[in-house]
Amino acid sequence: MKIRFDGLTKRFPNRNKKIKSEVVAVDHFTFEIPDGKLVGLLGPSGCGKSTALNLICGLETPTEGKIFFDDDDVTDLPAENRGVGMVFQSYALYPHLTVKKNIMFPLQNLKGDQKLTKEQLEAKALEAAKIVQIEELMDRKPNEMSGGQQQRVAIARALVKMPRVLLLDEPLSNLDARLRIQTREEIKRIQNTTKITTIFVTHDQEEAMSISDLIVVMKDGAVHQIGKPQEVYDSPVNLFVAKFLGTPPINVFTGRIKDGKLLIGEDTILGKDCVKDTKDQEVFIGIRPEGFLLREDKEKNGKLDGKNGVFHADLLAIEVMGRDTSVVFSHSSSEIEGTRLRAIVSSDNQIDPESKTVAFDVNPKKVFVFSKETQERLL
Amino acid sequence: MSMQQDTKIQSAKPKNSAKLLKRLNAFKAWLYLLPALVFLGIFMVYPLIDVLVYSFEEGYNSASQTSFGTGWFNYAYVLHDPYFLQAVKNTFIIVIITVPLSTLLALLISLALNSIKKLKEVFQTIFFLPYVTNTLAVGLVFMIMFKKTPYTDGLINMILAIFKTGPVDFIDGPYWAKMFVMCFYTIWVVLPFKVLILTSALASVDEVYYKAAKIDGTSRFRMFTHITLPMISPMIFYLVITGFIGAFKAYSDEVAIFGTNLNSAGMNTIVGYVYDMLYGDSGGYPSYAAAAALILFAIVFTITVVNLLISKKTSIR
Numbered sequence: 001m002k003i004r005f006d007g008l009t010k011r012f013p014n015r016n017k018k019i020k021s022e023v024v025a026v027d028h029f030t031f032e033i034p035d036g037k038l039v040g041l042l043g044p045s046g047c048g049k050s051t052a053l054n055l056i057c058g059l060e061t062p063t064e065g066k067i068f069f070d071d072d073d074v075t076d077l078p079a080e081n082r083g084v085g086m087v088f089q090s091y092a093l094y095p096h097l098t099v100k101k102n103i104m105f106p107l108q109n110l111k112g113d114q115k116l117t118k119e120q121l122e123a124k125a126l127e128a129a130k131i132v133q134i135e136e137l138m139d140r141k142p143n144e145m146s147g148g149q150q151q152r153v154a155i156a157r158a159l160v161k162m163p164r165v166l167l168l169d170e171p172l173s174n175l176d177a178r179l180r181i182q183t184r185e186e187i188k189r190i191q192n193t194t195k196i197t198t199i200f201v202t203h204d205q206e207e208a209m210s211i212s213d214l215i216v217v218m219k220d221g222a223v224h225q226i227g228k229p230q231e232v233y234d235s236p237v238n239l240f241v242a243k244f245l246g247t248p249p250i251n252v253f254t255g256r257i258k259d260g261k262l263l264i265g266e267d268t269i270l271g272k273d274c275v276k277d278t279k280d281q282e283v284f285i286g287i288r289p290e291g292f293l294l295r296e297d298k299e300k301n302g303k304l305d306g307k308n309g310v311f312h313a314d315l316l317a318i319e320v321m322g323r324d325t326s327v328v329f330s331h332s333s334s335e336i337e338g339t340r341l342r343a344i345v346s347s348d349n350q351i352d353p354e355s356k357t358v359a360f361d362v363n364p365k366k367v368f369v370f371s372k373e374t375q376e377r378l379l
Numbered sequence: 380m381s382m383q384q385d386t387k388i389q390s391a392k393p394k395n396s397a398k399l400l401k402r403l404n405a406f407k408a409w410l411y412l413l414p415a416l417v418f419l420g421i422f423m424v425y426p427l428i429d430v431l432v433y434s435f436e437e438g439y440n441s442a443s444q445t446s447f448g449t450g451w452f453n454y455a456y457v458l459h460d461p462y463f464l465q466a467v468k469n470t471f472i473i474v475i476i477t478v479p480l481s482t483l484l485a486l487l488i489s490l491a492l493n494s495i496k497k498l499k500e501v502f503q504t505i506f507f508l509p510y511v512t513n514t515l516a517v518g519l520v521f522m523i524m525f526k527k528t529p530y531t532d533g534l535i536n537m538i539l540a541i542f543k544t545g546p547v548d549f550i551d552g553p554y555w556a557k558m559f560v561m562c563f564y565t566i567w568v569v570l571p572f573k574v575l576i577l578t579s580a581l582a583s584v585d586e587v588y589y590k591a592a593k594i595d596g597t598s599r600f601r602m603f604t605h606i607t608l609p610m611i612s613p614m615i616f617y618l619v620i621t622g623f624i625g626a627f628k629a630y631s632d633e634v635a636i637f638g639t640n641l642n643s644a645g646m647n648t649i650v651g652y653v654y655d656m657l658y659g660d661s662g663g664y665p666s667y668a669a670a671a672a673l674i675l676f677a678i679v680f681t682i683t684v685v686n687l688l689i690s691k692k693t694s695i696r
Contacts, residue, residue, distance in 0.1 A: 057594055058594070059590055059593065059594070079593050079594045079596075080593065080594065080595065080596030080597075081596075084594060085594075086590075086591065086594050088587050088590070088591060090585070090587055092585070092587040092588055092590070092591040094588060094605075094606060094609075095610075096609040096610070105592075105595060105597075105605075106595035106596070106597075108601075109595055109596045109597050109598070109601065110596075157591075157595075161595070
């Protein structure tokens with residue numbers, strides 16, 4: 001089922017009562033989530049993503065705007081009639097009930113004709129447990145299980161009513177690193193099997209990128225960009241999105257466009273062909289760590305042409321990761337003075353850790369230019 | 380230096396020194412416990428044993444420290460004393476009526492307090508006020524409200540008159556009327572503490588459970604019976620157990636309303652009987668008092684064990 005937002009807005013009164021202005025948690029959401037997709041709602045903490053989730057499930061009522069499930073307007077529908085399943089950050093498993101009873105709990109709320117017999121209850125609970133592969137834990141209590149298992153139970157409980165939409169609030173934040181990777185694949189698998197439109201909230205971009213069909217990048221209540229993870233990564237619309245996605249983070253410099261060239265300090269990053277139709281101005285330049293290509297050897301052999309795409313920086317350290325090597329450097333033009341910048345190069349390169357400077361070629365595809373005033377992407 | 384020596388000894392004779400260390404630690408533990416143990420021994424264990432001894436000594440006299448002999452005589456006397464039997468009956472009625480009723484009322488009040496948003500603190504304070512008020516002062520107020528004198532029928536009887544009933548003398552009148560006042564008063568006095576405990580217990584239930592239940596379409600009644608009650612059940616059991624113990628030990632509440640001559644009022648309790656046997660007008664019989672006290676102990680102990688067994692069986696975690 002697809003979900004459509006139309007100018008959805010949620011404002012809260014300021015917690016400090018002396019301040020009259022309201023806090024905008026969700027600011028005019030207008031977009032559509034296609035049917036059967038796994039969507040990651042991504043943003044830094046406090047950006048309103050959990051509020052957005054609460055609006056979808058009906059725990060909060062919007063200040064203005066509408067929410068549609070397919071073509072049904074569910075804006076004023078109470079939570080229990082929306083057909084949503086929700087997995088809370090803390091799982092919210094009832095501690096006094098066994099796994100089986102936890103999973104059956106939503107079904108036991110059904111009334112009248114929908115009321116299920118004991119056999120039906122058991123069968124449905126088992127079915128849901130099978131999807132998340134916890135059939136053998138049915139008689140445990142929540143505190144007798146690991147975080148990952150509790151998470152699965154919570155998902156099973158959310159799935160048992162076969163909801164139209166499954167919502168997950170920070171589903172991986174309470175798990176350790178190893179379990180996190182396992183569980184995110186698990187979520188992807190469950191979503192693939194059930195084909196239920198799933199929305200999950202996270203502040204971890206890696207988490208969102210790795211399993212989402214679509215990511216929605218938010219900041220301060222506003223949607224900044226929606227797209228497939230790779231698309232958003234490869235062409236961020238503004239500096240925030242560029243900075244928010246990617247580990248290690250993108251390196252940001254202050255530079256300028258002059259005579260159709262892109263300059264950082266005295267180094268020409270992109271030559272005449274690359275910068276067209278843009279007036280001369282000060283800009284922010286973002287270069288992804290993998291956008292740097294080591295130039296060490298060429299320079300030593302004196303074969304440098306010096307015309308295009310060379311970038312000099314002060315070498316700080318070399319970190320060997322095995323698969324690749326991270327070159328840590330600093331540059332006087334970095335956005336924030338003294339930031340440790342990072343380039344990731346193939347481990348085939350031999351870099352002399354003793355040398356004071358390092359020179360790179362730059363992959364133009366990995367270079368983004370942002371306006372200094374609006375922080376919007378220029379090219 | 381000593382550390383080095385220690386490790387040397389350990390490496391030389393690891394088994395021996397480990398044993399030594401263990402014994403040293405045990406000794407230290409007892410040393411730290413000593414002050415508490417001494418006080419508990421002198422002021423609790425010794426008197427308890429003493430009471431047990433007195434209860435078996437016939438006609439013990441505390442002044443001369445003499446007695447006629449030993450045996451079950453004191454118990455037999457106390458158990459055949461109509462005043463004691465009346466006291467046991469009164470105590471049980473008070474316990475059975477006030478403990479469940481006050482807990483239930485406290486739960487209802489706490490739920491109401493928990494659901495209001497405005498002036499919550501104000502109401503909580505109001506409900507807690509009786510707890511900081513002296514029992515005798517409250518008793519006096521109750522007495523004035525319920526008492527019927529030649530000059531006035533009292534506030535309660537005035538209200539009853541509106542409904543065309545009464546007047547009833549609640550303080551010097553029939554047994555049921557006196558028992559009603561007693562239970563009413565007891566509930567009123569124990570309520571604030573229970574409300575305090577239960578409101579904090581209710582507030583400590585994580586909001587997220589209710590959110591989850593709401594999304595799943597749980598009715599409010601089911602939320603209460605299947606989420607709230609199990610979650611606060613440890614606190615309810617705590618209140619019931621301490622409530623039982625407290626109600627069995629009731630005495631000052633009775634004095635506050637009916638005065639010190641509880642036997643003639645027919646409103647004596649077991650603790651009141653013990654007191655009377657020691658210091659009352661008919662007092663001076665420490666052996667009877669000791670026997671009665673031990674019977675009370677046996678009753679309270681049994682009830683508490685039963686309570687704990689039940690709470691363990693139905694315990695949620």
